[in-house]
Amino acid sequence: MGTARYEKWVWIELIGFDNTEPDFGVAAYLDTLGAVPNAISLLLFTPDFVHAHSGMEVECVLPIEMCSYAARPYGKLHDRQQWTNFQLRGLVKELQKQGVEVYCSFFNLFLFQDNGHERASEWCSAHPELYEMRKTGEAFPVINPLKRFKDGTYYEDAFVRDLIAVMRDYDFDGYHGADGYTSPRLSLAEADYSDDMVEQFVRLGGVELPGDLQAECDGNPLEMEKRGDWIWTRKRVEWIRFYAERWGQLWQKIMPALRKEGKKAVLNSVWTRDPFEALYRYGVDYRLLAASGVDGIVIESVAASLSAGAGETEYREPGSEFMSMILTIKAYLPDAKLICLNAIQDTNEQWDGINHVPTVVERDIYSFSNLYLQEGEGIRRCTSGFVACLGDGISRDSWDKILKRWDLGYDGEPERMIGASYVWSDEVLARSLEEYPATRNWTSQKFVTELLELGAPIHAVVNVNDLTKASGTICASHLHLMSDEELGKILVYRNGPSVLIGKLTERLSRAFANANNPVDCGLDRSFCAVRDGNGEIVRFIVSGDSGHGEDLTGLNDIKSWLEPLDFSSVSETFLHECAQALIELSGAPRALSNERYIRPVALEMSPGKWRILIRNLHINYKSAHLDLGRPIANIRVLTEFPGIPVFPKGSAFSLYVPGRGMVIVEATFS
Numbered sequence: 001m002g003t004a005r006y007e008k009w010v011w012i013e014l015i016g017f018d019n020t021e022p023d024f025g026v027a028a029y030l031d032t033l034g035a036v037p038n039a040i041s042l043l044l045f046t047p048d049f050v051h052a053h054s055g056m057e058v059e060c061v062l063p064i065e066m067c068s069y070a071a072r073p074y075g076k077l078h079d080r081q082q083w084t085n086f087q088l089r090g091l092v093k094e095l096q097k098q099g100v101e102v103y104c105s106f107f108n109l110f111l112f113q114d115n116g117h118e119r120a121s122e123w124c125s126a127h128p129e130l131y132e133m134r135k136t137g138e139a140f141p142v143i144n145p146l147k148r149f150k151d152g153t154y155y156e157d158a159f160v161r162d163l164i165a166v167m168r169d170y171d172f173d174g175y176h177g178a179d180g181y182t183s184p185r186l187s188l189a190e191a192d193y194s195d196d197m198v199e200q201f202v203r204l205g206g207v208e209l210p211g212d213l214q215a216e217c218d219g220n221p222l223e224m225e226k227r228g229d230w231i232w233t234r235k236r237v238e239w240i241r242f243y244a245e246r247w248g249q250l251w252q253k254i255m256p257a258l259r260k261e262g263k264k265a266v267l268n269s270v271w272t273r274d275p276f277e278a279l280y281r282y283g284v285d286y287r288l289l290a291a292s293g294v295d296g297i298v299i300e301s302v303a304a305s306l307s308a309g310a311g312e313t314e315y316r317e318p319g320s321e322f323m324s325m326i327l328t329i330k331a332y333l334p335d336a337k338l339i340c341l342n343a344i345q346d347t348n349e350q351w352d353g354i355n356h357v358p359t360v361v362e363r364d365i366y367s368f369s370n371l372y373l374q375e376g377e378g379i380r381r382c383t384s385g386f387v388a389c390l391g392d393g394i395s396r397d398s399w400d401k402i403l404k405r406w407d408l409g410y411d412g413e414p415e416r417m418i419g420a421s422y423v424w425s426d427e428v429l430a431r432s433l434e435e436y437p438a439t440r441n442w443t444s445q446k447f448v449t450e451l452l453e454l455g456a457p458i459h460a461v462v463n464v465n466d467l468t469k470a471s472g473t474i475c476a477s478h479l480h481l482m483s484d485e486e487l488g489k490i491l492v493y494r495n496g497p498s499v500l501i502g503k504l505t506e507r508l509s510r511a512f513a514n515a516n517n518p519v520d521c522g523l524d525r526s527f528c529a530v531r532d533g534n535g536e537i538v539r540f541i542v543s544g545d546s547g548h549g550e551d552l553t554g555l556n557d558i559k560s561w562l563e564p565l566d567f568s569s570v571s572e573t574f575l576h577e578c579a580q581a582l583i584e585l586s587g588a589p590r591a592l593s594n595e596r597y598i599r600p601v602a603l604e605m606s607p608g609k610w611r612i613l614i615r616n617l618h619i620n621y622k623s624a625h626l627d628l629g630r631p632i633a634n635i636r637v638l639t640e641f642p643g644i645p646v647f648p649k650g651s652a653f654s655l656y657v658p659g660r661g662m663v664i665v666e667a668t669f670s
Helices: 026-033 085-097 155-170 195-205 221-234 236-260 275-282 286-290 303-307 319-332 358-368 396-409 426-439 444-453 464-469 484-491 506-514 572-586
Strands: 007-012 039-043 101-106 111-114 117-120 131-133 139-143 174-177 264-268 296-299 338-343 372-375 378-381 385-389 416-418 420-424 458-463 473-476 498-503 526-531 537-542 598-606 609-616 622-627 632-637 652-657 662-669
Touching (some): 007 338, 026 085, 039 085, 085 101, 221 236, 236 264, 236 275, 236 286, 236 426, 275 319, 275 426, 286 296, 286 319, 296 319, 303 338, 319 338, 319 358, 319 420, 319 444, 338 358, 358 396, 358 609, 358 662, 385 396, 420 444, 420 464, 420 572, 426 444, 444 572, 458 464, 464 484, 473 572, 537 572, 598 622, 609 622, 632 652
Parallel strands (some): 007 039, 039 101, 101 174, 372 458, 420 458, 420 473, 473 498
Antiparallel strands (some): 111 117, 131 139, 372 378, 498 526, 526 537, 598 609, 632 662
């Protein structure tokens, strides 16, 4: 194997270092890590870090909540230490001496526990007018960076001013925009319906409130809820787009100010959400954030913690969902650098992936580093590296395992993927936002997730506008939402087979007929047209669902991101047939046993050599018996497990895969 090229980041609290050492524990930390990361993001927890900053003329003690995540009293190596502003500046310098870029980060949180007593950061607690406001009139005590102070001035202007002062005084290399500064914490169905945000909506969105709704009703829960219900019911899309513009404006103020100082910035994605859910649920358009000029997006791909049930979360196994999330974000932002948040451990949040679910952590690393964007004449990875979350108190042995897995995940440059590329359309995203509330029809990510769960080999995306240069099997959904131009590009595709899914409309029927592919299954019925490389329909699958239903706009969308959106039903049989068609057409490896659990990914590294990543959905060990469709000369195991040689028989081989884990082998063909 060659040298893997990717970025290594660590997100860490001050408790991970030692202010009693001359170098603040930097040399010891990097020695334990076993590598020099590209960047370290210091998690300082609260907005008070920037707003309560008083300069560097005098040495002063930092509040305890900045010295560890929410002031937790101890870590694995030592107790929380009392840091000063001078010591923090010294830590930044020591890290930079070692070639590490240093970023500052903090949430929009400010409540914490101190010896069992609830406390609050002083600056934030003095500004309740900035808190998120539920439509019931109840304040949610976190900072909403889009709001205004009591005097009518915008918080975001004060934030940019104070952030720049901190960046200068500590000489940080960049700012890491964390949760709360890239999206709200509550969904748009629930917040923020304060007079402030509604006035901005009316003024900037060109919306007029009906006469029976009050423009000013803070402190009147009944009137606030009445107004909020009207906005979400009658002006939902306008409300969503207003918020998207405002979040974009925030970052379009932050980035020029940082650039003027020669600083960088990365920002977190929205609560593990894909482009549709980030927009629909939280009012964040990733493209508007990226347009600000950020240097990268930290993808919240914390699957391991959810798989382990962190916080007693009952979350459906997220492996396939997060793979499709990464694919769709990259398709929407092809030029953005995506760095995956690797769920290693979080002592404050009380979960430990590397010790409690190591096979899941390993699975995430290999899965998320091997998703691809097809463009031009080849493919490139969707992601550019990992952020270890969080990085304090990890042993040398654990770091060794993490880095070896990162190296293997990013090892080599595949020439092509043996599978299908999902066709992304910006038009479908925009039209899905309009269609979804009443129909609850599936989104692009929902289709990819469910097809992946059923074994469809979709591990790459391609923009519909790049189809003329693409090759191999493609899969497209939502044909009925595509523009005529996009639909035309799909129907003339001849560089490989295609699996085309949509709801039949008169427009679609005419388009297929004009392409010499007449179809008929009844209007509004879901269908899947399976076409060979010559564009001929070789199979036509019709869903058993009627396609007609009641208006579902009134369904409750007040949900945490941990709860799934409501979706209309799609026949399991229909989906299974679509997945099987993709397996057969693409020439992907076929599971001969344990088909319910074994999910292979095949990459052609060079002619005659495949790298195969084998995922196990089950919690127990399962045997993977795979047929590659051509005689195999040799199988080489690249992961630590299994620790015995694997011998092929003809075109097939078998081995065991750990529960909820992944193994990687390389097959050389005869």
